Amino acid sequence: MELVEIVILAVVIALVAVGLVGGLVVGSRKKKQLPPPPPSTPTITPPAEPQVGEEAETPRDEARRTIDEVGLPDAAAPVEEEAPVAEAPEAPALEVPEPTAGRLVRLRARLARSQNSLGKGLLTLLSRDNLDEDTWEEIEDTLLTADVGVAPTQELVERLRERVRVLGTRTPDELRTLLREELITLLGPDFDREVKTEGGAETPGVVMVVGVNGTGKTTTTGKLARVLVADGRSVVLGAADTFRAAAADQLQTWGERVGARTVRGPEGGDPASIAYDAVKEGIAEGADVVLIDTAGRLHTKTGLMDELGKVKRVVEKHGPLDEVLLVLDATTGQNGLVQARVFAEVVDITGIVLTKLDGTAKGGIVIAVQRELGVPVKLIGLGEGPDDLAPFEPGAFVDALIGD
Missing domain, CATH: 1.20.120.140 (SRP54, nucleotide-binding domain)
Known part of the structure; x- marks a missing residue:
């Protein structure tokens, strides 16, 4: 019996101990607090609809018209015109070149x-x-x-x-x-110094201008156009100098001043093709003269000189060339004779234009180059002005040479 009591007592003690442990666990769980909730986001109230101003009055109740009561605009009412489009500026007035006589x-x-x-x-x-x-x-x-x-x-x-x-x-x-x-x-007073520009019955006179770089060839072509226009001739310009940048633009500017049209092609294009087209256009327009500005060939470059011969042959498919003018810089002196000799072998020079003659005391080049080629000096350049290209007159030249 004592044993039984001892066992029962042990069981009771064990149960009590288990109960105490469970209570402690549950108590500790109850004491643990959850983290506080995040602060709530404040509610943003949208602003009121914008008004005309702070003092805007409350809209009044008004009778509203129906769509049938709204009148349509009168069809006869004048319609507001659009602003006029700005007109393109007028082309500048053509210049009147100075007469060539004298x-x-x-x-x-x-x-x-x-x-x-x-x-x-x-x-x-x-x-x-x-x-x-x-x-x-x-x-x-x-x-x-x-x-x-x-x-x-x-x-x-x-x-x-x-x-x-x-x-x-x-x-x-x-x-x-x-x-x-x-x-x-x-x-050589007996030389015929007239620039031939007569052409045929149905073809214009054709003048080809040749020379080395830097002699003023394109400028001379433009000034020659002025000389011809001053004498009452109509002119078409052929910009066959396709190798020098802006050469065609320069020639076209000269032509626009006196109303002469310029036929041109792409930069670096075929000069012979442009020369051919220029003569073709001259025939179509019934022009009196076609002036062809060629590229400034260096007389030491055989290939370029051969191309110059090609330009001449292509142009002659329309008819014979009336003039082949060689432009020489008077300041180059005897070197100009070397240039003249080589050009003469390629294109049969018919006349000489001496530029920059006003800037040198070496006027004797006129005599030397004529002797060298047997070809007359027909035109001389005496300055930078547009009308400073003059027909060469031996008597007036010598009078200027030796003074009164």
């Missing part, structure tokens, strides 16, 4: 300023009391310095010596007259 005479003073050293030097030497060998050598040197050339210089000196000896010429007026006559003789 241009060289009018420009004589400008030519004389740069050429006087030659004429005055010769007259001073010829006026010496004793024309000995030393004096004649000085005369030769003066002529050679002016780029007259060796052969023409020797010929001129020999003729002067003979006439002075025979005539006994001594006065300044007599010497000037004597020198003037001999210089005009050297310039």
Whole structure:
């Protein structure tokens, strides 16, 4: 019995212990608090509808019209016109080129300023009391310095010596007259210096302008267009210089000033094709003259020179060329003769244009280049002005050379 009581007592003690442990666990769970909830996001109240102003009055109740009561606009009512479109600016008025007759005479003073050293030097030497060998050598040197050339210089000196000896010429007026006559003789007064632009019955006159880079070839072509327009001729320009940047633009600007149309192609295009099209357009328009500006060929480049010959052959499919003008820079002196010789072998030069003649005292190049090619100088450039290209007149040129 004691054993049974002991067992029961042990069971009771165990149950009590289990109960105490369970109570502690449950109590600890009850004491643990959950984390506080996140703060609630405040409710944003949307602003009231915007009003005309703070003092806007409350809309009044008004009778509203139905769609049938709303009248349509009167069809006869004038409709507001659109603003007029700005008109394109008018083309600038065409320029009236200066008449060509007597241009060289009018420009004589400008030519004389740069050429006087030659004429005055010769007259001073010829006026010496004793024309000995030393004096004649000085005369030769003066002529050679002016780029007259060796052969023409020797010929001129020999003729002067003979006439002075025979005539006994001594006065300044007599010497000037004597020198003037001999210089005009050297310039070839019998040369036909007219620029041929007549063409055929149904084809315009065709002029091709050639020359090396830097001689003023494109500018000369534009100025020649002015010369022809001043003489009453209609002109079409062919921009066959496709290798120099803006050459076609430059030529077109010259043409627009006097109403001459310019036929052009893409930069780097075929010059022969453009030249052909220019003549074709000239025929279609019934133009009097077609001027073709070619690229500035370096005379040392055989391939480019051959291409220049091609341009000439293509143009001649329409008819013969009336003129092939070689543009030379007067300041290049004897080097211009080398250029002239090579060009003459390729395209049969018919006339020479000497540019920048007002900027050099070497006017003797006129004599030398004519002797070299047997071709006349037909035009000379005497300045930067648009009308400073003048037909060459031997008498007026010599008068400017030696002064009054």
